[in-house]
Amino acid sequence: MSDTPFGFGLPPEEPDNGDGKKKDPAGGGQGAGGQGPNPFGFPGAGGGDNPFAAMFGSMNPNDLGAAFQQLGQMLSYEGGPVNWDMAKQIARQTVAQGTADGTKDASVGPAERAAVQEAVRLADLWLDDATSLPSGSTTAVAWSRAEWVEATQPAWKELVDPVAERVGAAMGGVLPEEMQAMAGPLIGMMRSMGGAMFGQQIGQAVGVLAGEVVGSSDIGLPLGPAGKAALLPLNIEAFGKDLGVPKDEVRLYLALREAAHQRLFAHVPWLRSHLFGAVEGYARGIKVDTAKLEDAVGQLDVSNPEQLQEALQQGMFQPEDTPEQKAALARLETALALVEGWVDAVVHAAAKPRLTSADALRETLRRRRATGGPAEQTFATLIGLELRPRRLRDASRLWASLTDARGVDGRDDLWEHPDMLPTASDLDDPDGFVHREHLDFSELDKMLGEAAEQNGPSLKKDKGERKADGESGSADENDGKDDSDK
Numbered sequence: 001m002s003d004t005p006f007g008f009g010l011p012p013e014e015p016d017n018g019d020g021k022k023k024d025p026a027g028g029g030q031g032a033g034g035q036g037p038n039p040f041g042f043p044g045a046g047g048g049d050n051p052f053a054a055m056f057g058s059m060n061p062n063d064l065g066a067a068f069q070q071l072g073q074m075l076s077y078e079g080g081p082v083n084w085d086m087a088k089q090i091a092r093q094t095v096a097q098g099t100a101d102g103t104k105d106a107s108v109g110p111a112e113r114a115a116v117q118e119a120v121r122l123a124d125l126w127l128d129d130a131t132s133l134p135s136g137s138t139t140a141v142a143w144s145r146a147e148w149v150e151a152t153q154p155a156w157k158e159l160v161d162p163v164a165e166r167v168g169a170a171m172g173g174v175l176p177e178e179m180q181a182m183a184g185p186l187i188g189m190m191r192s193m194g195g196a197m198f199g200q201q202i203g204q205a206v207g208v209l210a211g212e213v214v215g216s217s218d219i220g221l222p223l224g225p226a227g228k229a230a231l232l233p234l235n236i237e238a239f240g241k242d243l244g245v246p247k248d249e250v251r252l253y254l255a256l257r258e259a260a261h262q263r264l265f266a267h268v269p270w271l272r273s274h275l276f277g278a279v280e281g282y283a284r285g286i287k288v289d290t291a292k293l294e295d296a297v298g299q300l301d302v303s304n305p306e307q308l309q310e311a312l313q314q315g316m317f318q319p320e321d322t323p324e325q326k327a328a329l330a331r332l333e334t335a336l337a338l339v340e341g342w343v344d345a346v347v348h349a350a351a352k353p354r355l356t357s358a359d360a361l362r363e364t365l366r367r368r369r370a371t372g373g374p375a376e377q378t379f380a381t382l383i384g385l386e387l388r389p390r391r392l393r394d395a396s397r398l399w400a401s402l403t404d405a406r407g408v409d410g411r412d413d414l415w416e417h418p419d420m421l422p423t424a425s426d427l428d429d430p431d432g433f434v435h436r437e438h439l440d441f442s443e444l445d446k447m448l449g450e451a452a453e454q455n456g457p458s459l460k461k462d463k464g465e466r467k468a469d470g471e472s473g474s475a476d477e478n479d480g481k482d483d484s485d486k
Contacts, residue, residue, distance in 0.1 A: 081164035083199035084157055088149065090200055094207025095145045103211070103238060105145040112233040116142040119248075119255035120229045123350075127259055130350040132412045136266025137259055138227035145210040148232060152216065152223040156206060158276055159221075162283040164198045214239055214254050217261035220336045220343075222272055226265070229258045243364060245357040253361045256347045264342065268415045275339070278332040285325030333391055334424045341395020345403065348396075366392065391427060398422055398430035405434045 098104040120140035127135075143151065214235050216224030224230050231254060240250035265272055344362070351358035369392060402411040414420045426433035 081161055081195055081198065082157070082202060083195040084153065086196055086199035087156075087203035087206065088153055090203030091149045091207035091210065092146055094204055095149060095210050099211040099238070101238070103234065105211075106234060108142040108144055108147075108233055113142040115248075115251065116140055116231045116233060116255070119231070119251045120259055123252060123255040123259040126256065126350040126354065127263065127346065130346045130408065131260070131263060132409045133263040133267045133415075135259070136227060136262035136264070137229035140229045140231075143216075143230050143232050145232065145234065148210050148213065148216070148230070149206060151225065151228075151230070152206070155221065155223040156202065159279055160198070160202055162280045163286060164195070166283065166286055211235065215258040215261075217258055217265075220261075220340045221275055222261070222265045227262065229255070229262050231255060231258060243357075243360070245361065249355055249357050250361065253347070253351055253355060253358065256351055257343055257365075260343045260346050261339075264339065264415070270418060271339070271415070274418055275332075275335055278328065278335050281328040282325070282332050285322065285328055330424045334422075334427065337391035337395040337427065338421055340392050341397075342399050344392065344396040345399035348400075349403070394427040394430065395422075398427060398433065401430055401434045 095105050117140045120137060124135045124137060212218075212235065214232055216222070216228070216230040231251070233251075236251055236254055237247065239254075240247055243250065344366075348358065348362055351361075355361070399411060402414070414422075422430075422433050
């Protein structure tokens with residue numbers, strides 16, 4: 001687990017008073033000579049019982065206007081658990097500020113768009129020999145960082161809302177019972193502020209990520225629109241800057257990865273919902289430390305939302321220590337490792353005979369993940385989870401071994417149903433999985449067909465209905481699963 005659940009960054013450090021204690025930005029609080037917070041959390045010092053004096057008394061007119069605008073956005077929000085308008089606004093602002101190396105976002109020119117389209121076209125041609133899954137890219141696009149933020153927001157909403165919903169519910173339930181009946185407006189304000197603070201944090205995370213990602217599938221999830229292979233030329237240039245590899249080869253290798261992800265998500269129809277469901281299942285098991293939340297709300301200063309943000313990143317959100325939560329975590333980690341491992345193995349098979357830099361680029365990307373690249377940081381931000389690079393390497397070895405043992409078609413046939421995929425224990429023993437006897441579902445269909453012919457039209461009709469529903473021999477398949485679970 002990440003040491004900073006949800007990846008909330010520390011607020012800017014304030015100067016201390018020389019005794020190791022932070023100065024109160026409003027001059028109040030519980031420091032020397034200050035007054036404790038009132039039941040609603042507004043600081044009293046510096047303005048008596050007038051919270052607005054403490055909030056705005058020291059601001060110049062420009063800062064005052066910005067503060068009122070931000071406060072209005074926070075308190076007027078009435079949507080879901082995350083203020084996504086604010087998230088997009090902050091993500092765009094973060095992108096506009098540029099990355100740490102001083103690189104600013106820029107519109108993609110015609111030459112770069114043409115280069116990306118050609119790279120994806122060639123990548124798809126090479127992948128035809130490495131996988132039985134056909135092309136999944138209907139278009140190839142070159143995005144700026146800002147375009148990436150816009151295009152991926154629907155996916156972020158689907159990923160983050162389940163976690164934020166739990167936090168919002170917890171924020172509304174921390175008041176004492178005697179105050180619940182009379183504190184309706186306050187509860188609404190707290191939820192609005194919670195949505196705004198999630199929006200701020202997610203917006204910041206997505207904005208930073210936009211300066212690092214090279215495509216729409218860097219974190220192993222389909223973040224962009226279906227069928228649209230996307231690359232970010234500006235970030236590709238930054239990625240390959242110090243590698244000593246020709247720019248065209250870097251672009252082509254990354255296009256191979258993007259196109260491979262597109263094939264997998266386009267032709268394994270259950271995979272997207274399986275992955276997003278695993279994220280949501282893990283999020284449902286996150287519990288909120290209400291004692292810490294009560295303490296944070298009791299000291300809430302609406303002019304200093306960093307106070308609550310600091311409380312959020314200090315261990316308030318932890319996964320439940322239950323068998324169900326552990327199973328959800330294993331399911332999520334394994335599913336993502338299998339996706340990334342398959343892409344790693346397939347891309348290597350396609351690139352190795354054609355690109356002299358294939359080994360170097362492969363290892364660079366693996367190390368990028370191992371040292372806390374975009375995937376690890378983003379999942380820590382979303383659900384307090386860091387992917388284990390060890391699983392990625394294990395999954396890649398397993399897929400490569402399956403290719404050797406069963407061929408490309410036999411390997412890719414495993415994506416027909418989630419129950420056919422390797423499990424977490426199989427990643428620990430890839431040779432055992434590769435050489436284990438698996439049920440042949442085509443033979444099961446043949447056996448059911450013969451049984452239908454022998455036992456009359458009713459069974460034949462039942463088999464046809466099961467096939468129409470997307471099942472393949474459900475009775476025998478379920479029997480097999482029951483036996484394996486004993």
